[in-house]
Amino acid sequence: MKEITLIVEKREGTGKGASHKVRQDGSIPGVIYGPETEPVAVAVKTNELSNLIRREGRTNMLIDLNVDGENSPRKVIIRELQRDPVTGVPKHVDLYQVSVKRKLNLSARVNLVGVPDGVKNAGGILQQVRREIEIACLPDNIPDNIEIDVSSMNIGDSIHVKDISIDNVDIITEQRLTIATVVPPTVIKVAEEIAAEAVEGEEAEEGAEPAEGEAKPEEGKVAEGKEDKPDEGKKK
Incomplete structure (x- = not known):
């Protein structure tokens, strides 16, 4: 397993106001917690965390976390990463400090x-x-x-x-x-073929010859019973 490292700083204060200030400074608020440690509020540079996740293509990695002011790194995994729903930029990270003897x-x-x-x-x-x-x-x-x-x-x-x-x-x-x-491969008849078949069918119906014994109406001849009559005028 290759070594993956990340640097964080301890931060003072909690709540929305403190978190907003951390983000304004180009960092992400986070917390370290685990079965064998007290929670520690930290801040990690946004670009460093984003680049790490992009490079590794995952979040379930064991990280050597270097905390500012501490002599030895902590072994952590990213347990939860909250992102902005619009931009996708990380907003908060939970770092779980693991125990080497406990399964995850x-x-x-x-x-x-x-x-x-x-x-x-x-x-x-x-x-x-x-x-x-x-x-x-x-x-x-x-x-x-x-x-x-x-x-x-x-x-x-x-x-x-x-x-x-x-x-x-x-x-x-x-x-x-x-x-x-x-x-198995699936053969799909595209919409253009279906439309073409429909058009061909309509053209065939329009150009069809009348049935045998059925006479075509002569041009200029008015159908029987439909002859136009001049107006006779109204009687006064």
């Missing part, structure tokens, strides 16, 4: 590796149904992600949670749930 429950990302035989040779479609699963493990055993080789899958094959096995990691997600499946 957390989510792990699932990555599919390879191209299934059913896709390469039969035109099938690979569908990833579940992109994360819940796991439990000691802090030092947190996986970066869970890789599953799908290259041998054919059309109709599926991989379920029960098929995953990771050393020193317990799988919590229900075993019967599907991770990925290869489905």
Whole structure:
């Protein structure tokens, strides 16, 4: 497991006013807590936290947290990250200080590796149904992600949670749930084809010849009983 570090500063004051001031200074308010420590209010630079999450592509990572004024780093994970609903910028972070002897429950990302035989040779479609699963493990055993080789899958094959096995990691997600499946190709008739068929049908009806024995009306001849009569005028 590679080493991931982050620097934070202790902050004074709590509440909306204090948090607002921290954000104005370009930082995010946060708190460190855990089973073996008292809560500590901290502030972390917004760009440093955002860059870390963007670089790692996840939040379930073990971080060596360097707290200003302390001699040794704390081992933490990001337990909760609140973001602005409009901009997506982090607004508050909860940092959980772990115990090296206690298992953690957390989510792990699932990555599919390879191209299934059913896709390469039969035109099938690979569908990833579940992109994360819940796991439990000691802090030092947190996986970066869970890789599953799908290259041998054919059309109709599926991989379920029960098929995953990771050393020193317990799988919590229900075993019967599907991770990925290869489905047959689907032929879809596009809307333009349907519309074209409808137009052809209408044109065929308009140009159809009258039935045998049915005479066409002669041009200029008024149908019987429909002859126009001059106005006779009203009697006074």
